Amino acid sequence: MDRPRDEPGGDELLDEELADTVRRTGASGGGVFLIAEHEPVGILVVVCGSLVEFAGPWRRVPLDLPLPGTDAVRENRLVWVGSQEDLARSYPRAAAALPYQLSLAAAPLTGSRHCWGALLLVWPPNRPPHLTPRERSIITAGARRLARVLDDAGHPPAIPDEPRIIPLHRAGPKPALLTAGDFAERLPGGLALDLEGRITFLTAGAAELLGRSTDQLLGTFPEQSLPWLDDPSYEDRYRTALVTRRPVACTVLRPPDQWLELRLYPDASGISVLISPAGSGQTSDQPQPTKLSSRGNPSGSNADVGRLYQLMHLAAALTETVGVQDVVDLVADQVLPAFGAHGLILSTADADRLKIIGHRGYTDEAIQLLDAQPVHTDLTPAGHVMTSGVPAFFDNPEQMAGAHPRATPLSGKQAWAFLPLITSGHAVGCCTLSYQHPHAFTAAERATVTSLAGLVAQALDRARLYDAKHELAHSLQRAFLPGSLPTVPGITVAARYLPAGHGMDIGGDFYDFIRLSDTTAAAIIGDVQGHNVTAAALMGQVRTAVHAHATAGAPPDQVLARTNRFLADLETELFVSCLYVHLDLARHRACLTSAGHLSPLLRHHSGPAEVIELPSGLLLGIDPAARYDSIDIPLPPGTLLALYTDGLIETPGIDLGQSTTDLATQLVRASEQTVDSLADTLIRHATESGARNDDIALLLIDTRGQERSGPTGTTTAPEGIQRTGE
Numbered sequence: 050m051d052r053p054r055d056e057p058g059g060d061e062l063l064d065e066e067l068a069d070t071v072r073r074t075g076a077s078g079g080g081v082f083l084i085a086e087h088e089p090v091g092i093l094v095v096v097c098g099s100l101v102e103f104a105g106p107w108r109r110v111p112l113d114l115p116l117p118g119t120d121a122v123r124e125n126r127l128v129w130v131g132s133q134e135d136l137a138r139s140y141p142r143a144a145a146a147l148p149y150q151l152s153l154a155a156a157p158l159t160g161s162r163h164c165w166g167a168l169l170l171v172w173p174p175n176r177p178p179h180l181t182p183r184e185r186s187i188i189t190a191g192a193r194r195l196a197r198v199l200d201d202a203g204h205p206p207a208i209p210d211e212p213r214i215i216p217l218h219r220a221g222p223k224p225a226l227l228t229a230g231d232f233a234e235r236l237p238g239g240l241a242l243d244l245e246g247r248i249t250f251l252t253a254g255a256a257e258l259l260g261r262s263t264d265q266l267l268g269t270f271p272e273q274s275l276p277w278l279d280d281p282s283y284e285d286r287y288r289t290a291l292v293t294r295r296p297v298a299c300t301v302l303r304p305p306d307q308w309l310e311l312r313l314y315p316d317a318s319g320i321s322v323l324i325s326p327a328g329s330g331q332t333s334d335q336p337q338p339t340k341l342s343s344r345g346n347p348s349g350s351n352a353d354v355g356r357l358y359q360l361m362h363l364a365a366a367l368t369e370t371v372g373v374q375d376v377v378d379l380v381a382d383q384v385l386p387a388f389g390a391h392g393l394i395l396s397t398a399d400a401d402r403l404k405i406i407g408h409r410g411y412t413d414e415a416i417q418l419l420d421a422q423p424v425h426t427d428l429t430p431a432g433h434v435m436t437s438g439v440p441a442f443f444d445n446p447e448q449m450a451g452a453h454p455r456a457t458p459l460s461g462k463q464a465w466a467f468l469p470l471i472t473s474g475h476a477v478g479c480c481t482l483s484y485q486h487p488h489a490f491t492a493a494e495r496a497t498v499t500s501l502a503g504l505v506a507q508a509l510d511r512a513r514l515y516d517a518k519h520e521l522a523h524s525l526q527r528a529f530l531p532g533s534l535p536t537v538p539g540i541t542v543a544a545r546y547l548p549a550g551h552g553m554d555i556g557g558d559f560y561d562f563i564r565l566s567d568t569t570a571a572a573i574i575g576d577v578q579g580h581n582v583t584a585a586a587l588m589g590q591v592r593t594a595v596h597a598h599a600t601a602g603a604p605p606d607q608v609l610a611r612t613n614r615f616l617a618d619l620e621t622e623l624f625v626s627c628l629y630v631h632l633d634l635a636r637h638r639a640c641l642t643s644a645g646h647l648s649p650l651l652r653h654h655s656g657p658a659e660v661i662e663l664p665s666g667l668l669l670g671i672d673p674a675a676r677y678d679s680i681d682i683p684l685p686p687g688t689l690l691a692l693y694t695d696g697l698i699e700t701p702g703i704d705l706g707q708s709t710t711d712l713a714t715q716l717v718r719a720s721e722q723t724v725d726s727l728a729d730t731l732i733r734h735a736t737e738s739g740a741r742n743d744d745i746a747l748l749l750i751d752t753r754g755q756e757r758s759g760p761t762g763t764t765t766a767p768e769g770i771q772r773t774g775e
Contacts, residue, residue, distance in 0.1 A: 070191030131178035173294035377407025392483035464488035470506035529589030557584035575627035654687030696743035
């Protein structure tokens with residue numbers, strides 16, 4: 050059914066509700082960001098009031114980024130930041146882009162089916178640092194109304210390329226007389242700016258001092274009608290007044306030689322500006338001016354303060370990237386929207402050919418054609434930019450066609466910036482930003498994106514080194530783990546290994562399963578201290594030593610004792626925990642010996658699971674003369690033995706004993722699962738239960754018989770789990 054012509058649509062209703070919520074809460078500005086339909090990012094769709102000035106860095110943000118809005122969505126709670134100090138302490142990256150005294154709130158837009166996104170609100174610093182229960186209620190009620198608007202639309206909202214900017218007040222432009230009245234109430238004389246920064250009133254004296262007629266100034270932005278005010282320092286003073294609602298002052302040069310004092314007096318409806326010749330009429334209670342040497346550049350080539358703060362924000366974000374994909378994602382999610390670009394290609398040179406390591410906004414066909422092209426191909430200037438180290442900007446297809454006629458029809462883009470990624474004096478790649486429409490690159494924009502390219506280059510160089518070391522380390526570790534597990538009649542075995550998530554994240558967790566005879570076998574699990582290549586290499590040596598002593602017929606206590614002496618001979622500073630289990634299937638017994646390792650779990654055929662308490666010997670490598678005691682337990686058919694490292698059960702904030710109990714409960718609940726399926730279930734639960742910072746090794750031994758649930762061998766699952774099964 051069509052909507053009546055005079056009934057507002059979904060966007061209009063959302064805009065009206067946002068403005069109404071900002072007014073109800075007394076905030077100076079607000080915005081709504083919505084979760085994209087097919088990717089985990091939040092996109093700013095509408096802003097009003099003072100938040101308009103700071104929308105740039107937040108147009109598109111990954112949901113896993115630590116920001117008030119994303120925290121509100123992830124944790125489904127109201128997030129309150131009472132001061133700039135609180136912002137710097139809790140969200141340092143956001144503080145870099147918002148260097149002003151303010152308060153901020155973010156509330157989730159929780160609808161009937163899911164969370165749509167978040168409501169953002171900002172206040173000047175002249176309010177108490179804590180929310181009252183009534184204020185919380187007003188904010189959450191506003192968020193509920195916004196969510197209801199989105200629910201009632203019946204379809205996902207359209208995501209605009211740029212956030213909509215809406216007026217904060219319902220009424221249209223005020224008559225000149227009322228505007229003058231407002232201004233006179235704030236301060237007699239000078240000019241008045243509305244919350245969007247436009248000149249709404251000025252006196253004849255002010256127009257004379259500014260060197261323009263009233264008609265030339267009314268309704269314009271000062272930096273547009275007065276080019277000598279297009280200065281970063283002036284913009285910073287204006288933003289400070291707008292956000293903090295505190296008076297500020299500065300002295301600017303009106304070319305060629307007239308210095309003017311500007312005193313800005315803000316309130317909830319706008320800013321009054323008192324203009325006077327420098328040095329006239331100062332009183333001690335007025336805001337003291339700071340002299341700004343305006344460059345008087347009518348082209349507007351000076352980098353604006355907002356862009357500089359944006360650059361600081363992106364620089365802080367780049368320092369947190371780890372691998373190459375992290376850099377690609379950050380550039381795509383934050384650099385593209387920050388500069389209004391629509392396409393991205395990050396490329397490097399490999400054997401005199403272009404290698405595309407990341408892209409957004411291009412078809413797979415275009416990427417396949419560009420990838421592996423010779424560095425000096427005429428399909429793209431990327432190779433030339435990379436080798437020369439000089440950026441290239443093309444405002445329109447005509448400029449591109451002159452130098453690279455085959456590039457324009459390839460991508461369908463209309464403007465391009467090719468930025469060399471240079472670090473330590475050599476190029477590591479090229480960053481290509483592209484636009485769907487012709488785009489005139491100002492000198493300020495060129496300077497900013499070129500500076501940003503240097504930061505991206507450093508991050509990319511670090512990331513490539515990390516990825517190379519990471520892959521080397523994991524290749525080494527995979528080589529030391531068993532490629533397949535032997536077949537032993539009457540036993541089904543499954544093993545899993547999952548590396549930690551970040552950092553060098555190469556640990557020394559290991560496992561092994563050894564067939565000693567037709568009726569005996571040995572199961573081993575251990576953990577070398579540390580997360581580096583040294584730990585992985587030592588893990589291989591320990592596993593080899595245990596394997597050698599076990600196959601030589603040594604009893605369990607001697608296997609660990611001899612391995613301990615071997616470790617002492619290596620004179621390593623790392624220690625090793627290890628659990629050795631000798632399985633005798635003919636006698637249905639198991640003999641267990643531990644060197645400081647976690648106790649295993651035993652699930653009985655009847656269902657319950659218990660922790661097998663073991664004599665905890667010293668870690669291997671501490672005392673060459675250490676002794677290791679063994680215990681002997683029954684292992685009747687139908688029982689399952691679970692050996693694991695601490696990464697499987699350690700969760701921040703949860704007691705280790707409780708985690709072990711939870712693991713035992715999972716074993717009981719999954720009693721009908723095959724051993725292979727059970728291993729996957731336990732790993733999945735561990736990865737979903739919280740942040741991990743340690744490797745996981747898991748070895749399950751089931752005596753229910755030869756129920757082969759998969760092929761023999763080792764495979765690597767998409768999520769990086771190494772799977773070994775009988």
